[in-house]
Amino acid sequence: MTRYLSRKLLIYILTFFLAVTIDWLIPRLMPGDPINVMISRLGPRNPEEVKLLRDYYLRLFALDVPMWQQYINFWKSVLQGDLGRSTLYFPRPVMDIIKAAVPYDVFLLLPAILISWFAGNNFGALAARRRWLDNTVLPIGYILTATPYMWLALLLAWALGIVAGWFPIAGAYSFELRPHFSWLFIKDLLWHWFLPFLSLFMVMFGGWAIGMRNMIIYELEADYSRYLETLGAPQSLIRRYAFRNAVLPQVTGLALQLGTIVAGAVATEVVFAYPGIGNLIVSAIQNQDYFLIQGCFLFIILGVLLANLFIDVAYVIVDPRTRLGMAGEVA
Amino acid sequence: MTLQVENLTLYYQTLRGDARALEDATFKMADGEIMGVAGESGCGKTTLGHGIVLLKPPMKFVRGRVVLDGEELPIWDMERMREYRFRKISIIPQYAMNALNPIRKIGTMIGEVVRSRGIDYGAILPELKRRLDLVGLSHDVLKMYPIELSGGMKQRVVLVLSTLLNPSVLIADEITSALDVSTQKAVMEMLVEFRDRGFVKSIMVITHDISILYQVADSIMVMYAGQLSEKGPTEVIIHRPRHPYTKMLIGSLPKVGVRYAETRLSGIPGSPPVLLDPPPGCRFQDRCPVAFEKCRDVPPFLEIEPGHFVACWREY
């Protein structure tokens, strides 16, 4: 188990290292000078003022030292949680902006991922045992998982938001409200949350249901299932064993799907103007706010790494083979 | 008689039509008999073994009767047959090495299976442990996962589990094919020991390796392309075979005790007929050196001397 987890940990540390390096490179490779953009936005009146501002920003962004020093400085500030300042929301620190956005991502993604995973698995397992259910679940599942996230989001917003008028289609809460702890606000929050959640949930659900359905059929054909049948074991026991075995690849599948889920979350947040990191990174790009792009990228990687770690621990719990230090995992 | 099989006919459903894997098998197994079933791959021996225990698609029941201890087995009925499996008839499958749920401790799994059949695991545990001792396994295996055991150990666990409820008939399907020669002998001796101690009444040993049967089997039944060719006491089949196919099978062994590979028999020209549409009559006729007109009809499986059955028109 230690070998399994430490190997994974090494990969995560290397991934993080790579991500921070990419992150450091971004503003240095990007076209256009972020400082020029920012200065032009503030609209200084004469060359002296421009120079003054430029020096100030150079110091602020630490661009006036050699490259290797910049790199080390960057690591220092990343580890201290200092990601620079946004030019779009100047002078707010990037860290603050992201901190404000993260709760919305957690609030949106965690339920969508977990509920779709559990529901999809159970539904897929159920589909595998009844032909009529299988014949309906399978096509619906394939349609759902082939649906682009933003299109389903658009359809739901149009049908349930505009035409039916049941749900709001933008923001995390109503304009006239300020975040505070009250029943009114929570209700409003959930009201706005529902459509983005539903569109993410539906697409993921299709994928899990199909995955489980296929896995469980495969497991029901496995040797251990057959042997149980020759021992006259009841179907309930055979299905229980098959389910437990079929869940394992679904757990690793969750780790593999995280990339797609991130993409889906970005698109969905854009459709519903939901104030998470996905929305943030898109507006950062549109406004060439490189420090904000950096910060968002880093946080996306961090989130994915955390999720991976969590999944690994879950996997060790469900698959005894990893505990015994024998290769049983697929990821 | 422990087991009586009459006209048992089982087909395999394929997209191209039914493959006639087993045609009109009729034979008996006596109390305490260890019967070897031998033949090339595709001869129907595995279909016979599995069909009696677990007959499910794509395997299809066509006709026939299987009578166990005087009671007819509803082998065509997956549900009703459930009651007989494990208690009355059991199998050590060819895939014994993969037969245990990989993510359950062996003891837990046995407990769950046994309880699912309405048997108190606590009450049967002492006997389970005694039998583990008998096959040389420590009681610790009950606390282990299958991945912690070697292939041979897993097979012995399956042997113990399959026979735990003292079934009348045990079917051992190719249990030696993955083992080396010394282990093969030990496994076969365990089977004999289990029979001698009365854990099982009769055993059907399915194998492509006649030499393994010579050591332990009381009788040998030879099959070819879905038909029974010959059945008789081991000595008789080895030294005085009557069916031309058996003769070639035995003759292809340089001497008894040497295994032959599961490939096409050297010295017998041709290959077994396609079972989708086999020629009428004896299915060996195309490769048989002594075939004649009569072989266009199916030869009956006749007892030519006590306990010795042959299906060949030349022998009546």
Place this chain on the structure above:
Amino acid sequence: MGLKARSEFLYFAWRNKKLRVGLAIILFFALMAIFGPFLAKYPPNEYVEVAAFPPSREHWFGTTIFGQDVFSQFVHGLRATFIVGLIGGTIGTLLGILIGFTAGYRGGMVDEILNMITNIVLIIPTLAVLIIIAAYLTVRGILTESIFIGLTAWPWAARAIRAQTFSLRVREYVDMARISGMKSWRIIFGEIAPNMMSYLLLVYILQFGGAVLNAAALDFIGLGPTDTVSLGLMMNYALLWAALPLKIWWWFVPPGAAIMAIVGALYVTNVGLDEVFNPKLREL
């Protein structure tokens, strides 16, 4: 593949309903992508009509808020979709094959390192990397987009192919080739690859679908090609220019529906092909 094996393959392929339906849908859209632009009466971005005109005889899919013909945009977008799928899918598959085969065949240290790299790249979300690359390029064409999508899509394919190669390289005929002194690359492409053709085809189909979806996401958040129309871009404009509150549904429904149909058909084809290749999965 021998003549008999090939006819058998075609026999089962034709009998498979999933394969027939999937291929028919793909073919339909492919034909539309090829010939549609010739049928379209207007250039995709020209303002030709009154704004936000619902579907009619003159404008089959209606017009955008700017008065552009949605059908013209749609068929041109389809073209872009197929180009991205073909190029992105091909690059992703080829890279996956290259890295997967090398790792799986060489084993040892080479495998160790390649596998490590694959695992690292696998964790980093593709879209996040694409966003950064796209933001770096101010002028983006459909070709560059396809290439970058392909360059980031290989990890899972590499891993799957590596596993397959592992299981194949211990086979007898590979041993024979090795003993007879054949060069590694000749063993890989002469002995191992042909035995994996079916598997590689399945990988390619999934890479194709993945590239299409990735491009749609990228285009939708405004990082797609700057010089042409695409289905994702249509939805992007529809959202930006208030197609939702203005109820111009004909603007954003066709592009998404087409992507869904194409990708869905690819998945179904994949399942069908899998059934044809693996006799065990064939329904009786």
